[in-house]
Amino acid sequence: MNDQVDILTYDIDDVRNELRRFxxxxxxxxxxxxxxxxxxxxxxxxxxxxxxxNRSFYDSLIE
Incomplete structure (x- = not known):
């Protein structure tokens, strides 16, 4: 059973903030x-x- 969340379904601002924090x-x-x-x-x-x-999604994370 896979309990991981596809990053594309998560709120982009939350992902961006977590990425910057890390x-x-x-x-x-x-x-x-x-x-x-x-x-x-x-x-x-x-x-x-x-x-x-998914290049556009990833690019939007690091803008």
């Missing part, structure tokens, strides 16, 4: 944090779909 904590950029999450395909119970198919 990046600041790690001392990296939001873009680096996002690429880490996408590479691992999961973070805090969220699943991250293929970035090539």
């Amino acid at each position: 990046a600041q904590y790690e001392g990296i950029t939001a873009e680096e944090a996002l690429m880490d999450f996408v590479k691992e395909k999961t973070y805090l119970g969220f699943s991250f779909p293929d970035p090539d198919e």
Whole structure:
């Protein structure tokens, strides 16, 4: 059973804030944090779909 939430179904502002918080904590950029999450395909119970198919969504996270 998969209990992960598809990141595309979550509130984008909440995702963006969490991404920035994580990046600041790690001392990296939001873009680096996002690429880490996408590479691992999961973070805090969220699943991250293929970035090539969802480029505009991912780009909006790091604006």
